[in-house]
Amino acid sequence: MTTSTNRYDVAIIGLGAMGSAAAWHLARRGQRVIGFDRFHPPHMMGSTHGDTRGIREAYYEGPSYVPFVRRAYELWDELSGLVGQQLFTQTGALSLGVEGASLVEGVLASAREHDIAVDYMDSSELKKRYPGVMATDDLVGVLEQRGGMIEIEPALNGQLDQAARHGAELHFDEPVDKWLPQDMDDIESPVTINTAKGTYEAERMVVTAGAWNAGLLGKLNLPLMVTRQVMFWFEPKRNPEAFEVGALPFWMWERGPQDFAYGFPNVGKGFKLGHHQPLDEVEPSGYSRELTERDESNVRYWLERTFPDVGGKLLRAETCLYTHTPDAHFLLDIHPKRPNIVVASPCSGHGFKFAPAIGEALADLSMHRKTEHDLELFRIDRFVEPLGAQTAAAD
Ligand SMILES: Cc1cc2nc3c(=O)[nH]c(=O)nc-3n(C[C@H](O)[C@H](O)[C@H](O)COP(=O)(O)OP(=O)(O)OC[C@H]3O[C@@H](n4cnc5c(N)ncnc54)[C@H](O)[C@@H]3O)c2cc1C
Missing domain, CATH: 3.50.50.60 (FAD/NAD(P)-binding domain)
Structure with a gap:
């Protein structure tokens, strides 16, 4: 010692x-x-861990986050210069949901308050721009150009x-x-x-x-809850070009109060996504990091209803931890x-x-x-x- x-x-x-x-x-x-x-x-x-994290400016969680994330953009840029590697890739950030969904409304509120340019799209526009997205008639989307991903x-x-x-x-x-x-x-x-x-x-x-x-x-006695999350990387089974950088932005999709997912365009390692698991509480030093059949079947079920061309071969899956405040x-x-x-x-x-x-x-x-x-x-x-x-x- x-x-x-x-x-x-x-x-x-x-x-x-x-x-x-x-x-x-x-x-x-x-x-x-x-x-x-x-x-x-x-x-x-x-x-x-897990290659990529999303970054976006029109922050649906609250307009008061916007100046903070703007400072983060500056510092990511500075760090990229210091390490000699571009850490940020601009892909745009696309938020999807039905009209009035808290994600879509939150993005619009932050954009209004901080004068951030966004494109609001109805279902037919979404179908045209993003052929990989299954856009039901009630789906709307908001795109902000500055969104993208950071290499973790x-x-x-x-x-x-x-x-x-x-x-x-x-x-x-x-x-x-x-x-x-x-x-x-x-x-x-x-x-x-x-x-x-x-x-x-x-x-x-x-x-x-x-x-x-x-x-x-x-x-x-902090009221922090730790949950197990899974990140998946899939090979698209059809139309792979619809999921590449340039064709699909970093995206988030709120389909209901407990039904929220996010994902990234394919940068050569597969279509990456995660579906929030708000109730899978675990102890950080003693939980199973193995992928279960249920993990995979749930996410495939979700993909059939959202990105039906994606659910080809599962290339990789990793667990990760969220620490939630109330x-x-x-x-x-x-x-x-x-x-x-x-x-x-x-x-x-x-x-x-x-x-x-x-x-x-x-x-x-x-x-x-x-x-x-x-x-x-x-x-x-x-x-x-x-x-x-x-x-x-x-x-
Ligand atoms: C699946 C997933 C997807 C996510 N997606 C996004 C996203 O798209 N965009 C985004 O902005 N955020 C995202 N997040 C959230 C983001 O990743 C976290 O906010 C961030 O990684 C938390 O960093 P941290 O430093 O708090 O925790 P960690 O990076 O986990 O660091 C905590 C460290 O403390 C160490 N430690 C613990 N106990 C001790 C001890 N007793 N002594 C010494 N060291 C100790 C651990 O080993 C660990 O390295 C995501 C998170 C997950 C899990």
């Missing part, structure tokens, strides 16, 4: 999409950063690499077993972090452990009783696109306890009452 008594400015627990972004921003501001991950990111055990693994590697170049010490395959304030009575107390390999001290801490957040912050908005805030600890749970299935902007906001909160980003929607006090300092430590 090695023991370190070195003290760091900030320790980051979890180096996935959000922790690596925070490490990048903090390290380039000259902070002495140490980061830990229980695996070696990018890996397939959490929420950040190069993006995550890029953030980690930038953090390391600026001096961050990144400890992979080293789970944090326990953290404790050094002085329980001092709300500003530095923390001691224990892993199987050592003991570390940090003035401040950022918790970005994804599906494991609730366990690491046990005393806060209202599906992120949690990005300072710990309610320990101002030197920042907590981030930005998933609910839509956080990746914001990662570099979230990292920037986390760095601001950690260093200055405030940020110019509007995080009002993401406050922790919507779930947790302020606690006494004695109860704020993790167990």
Whole structure:
């Protein structure tokens, strides 16, 4: 066992999409950063893998996300320059549903409020433009040109690499077993972090452990629910040209309150899609990552009603984890009783696109306890009452 008594400015627990972004921003501001991950990111055990994530500007989840995603676009562009690889591919983003569906209405509301150009299409227009889509008479669609996809693994590697170049010490395959304030009575107390390999001290801490957040912050009793999701890659069985980049945008389709799917044009690895599974609750360290017959038959049934030319050979399938908040908005805030600890749970299935902007906001909160980003929607006090300092430590 090695023991370190070195003290760091900030320790980051979890180096996935959000922790690596925070490490990048903090390290380039000259902070002495140490980061830990229980695996070696990018890996397939959490929420950040599977080639591509969608990015879009006319945000149906709420117009107040728009400035945040605009900043993320700038930072993805900057990161692309730094790593020498284009991480973003513009494909457009197409939102589908019946008239009045919350997805379609939400996109239109954000577009109106932020002056984002969108094309509204009825069923006959959809049939003309997207022959691969089964457009029933009541289907409508909204296209925004700026939507597209980010390449996950190069993006995550890029953030980690930038953090390391600026001096961050990144400890992979080293789970944090326990953290404790050094002085329980001092709300500003530095923390001691224990892993199987050592003991570390940090003035401040950022918790970005994804599906494991609730366990690491046990005393806060955060109402986070982790669900198992599956991503599929299919070979189209007919008309493959209808599903290529240029022919089909990144798309989302709301067919009912519990019937929501998204997918990507084929970039040579197959037609990728996921169908939200809002109720498949699991424990992040002990769930089955095997594909079941039911997983496959459900998604094939869905495809027959939406993209009937797609369901050819199943090329690949991977499970992934969503960490849901009750209202599906992120949690990005300072710990309610320990101002030197920042907590981030930005998933609910839509956080990746914001990662570099979230990292920037986390760095601001950690260093200055405030940020110019509007995080009002993401406050922790919507779930947790302020606690006494004695109860704020993790167990
Ligand atoms: C199938 C799927 C599709 C999605 N599609 C989109 C999309 O199209 N667009 C979009 O914007 N978002 C999307 N998302 C959401 C997005 O991927 C997540 O918001 C994002 O990946 C969350 O990143 P994270 O850093 O919070 O979690 P993770 O990347 O999972 O990172 C958490 C890290 O913490 C580590 N960790 C846990 N416990 C410990 C410990 N005790 N000690 C040390 N390390 C620890 C884990 O090993 C892990 O690496 C999707 C998610 C899924 C699952």
